[in-house]
Amino acid sequence: MPVNRRHTLAELVAPCRYYNEKTNRRITFEWALISGENDSVERASELGRFLRGLKCHVNLIPLNPTSGFAGQAPPSRSPAANLFVDELARYGVPATLRVRRGIDIDAGCGQLANKALKEKAAAAGRGAVAA
Numbered sequence: 001m002p003v004n005r006r007h008t009l010a011e012l013v014a015p016c017r018y019y020n021e022k023t024n025r026r027i028t029f030e031w032a033l034i035s036g037e038n039d040s041v042e043r044a045s046e047l048g049r050f051l052r053g054l055k056c057h058v059n060l061i062p063l064n065p066t067s068g069f070a071g072q073a074p075p076s077r078s079p080a081a082n083l084f085v086d087e088l089a090r091y092g093v094p095a096t097l098r099v100r101r102g103i104d105i106d107a108g109c110g111q112l113a114n115k116a117l118k119e120k121a122a123a124a125g126r127g128a129v130a131a
Helices: 007-023 043-052 078-090 111-130
Strands: 026-032 056-062 095-097
Touching: 007 026, 043 056, 043 078, 056 078, 078 095
Parallel strands: 026 056, 056 095
Antiparallel strands: none
């Protein structure tokens, strides 16, 4: 996300805690699970320690296949994904493992935007040729 270029996670946790204190509302975090990259118990422990004590929820989203990115998603109900959820729970951080839908027709999260960008680029290329 663009915000990651401007602020580190360490810089963002204090405003999140402030928001919790002032509003008593839960913050939802999205975590795209990438097989072999960030789906390990060790990563879950790091995330759990980071979010411990924060009124929050983590949506775990298995990565959808997207052209231009070589990362792979763990199966939705893989042992690694379930261990990730369990490890977050050890730190008092609730998490939901999302079910992947629409990937067979390139309609999953991230896939539609990627498809639209490709179509726009192709249309722009055709327009340049016709001019």
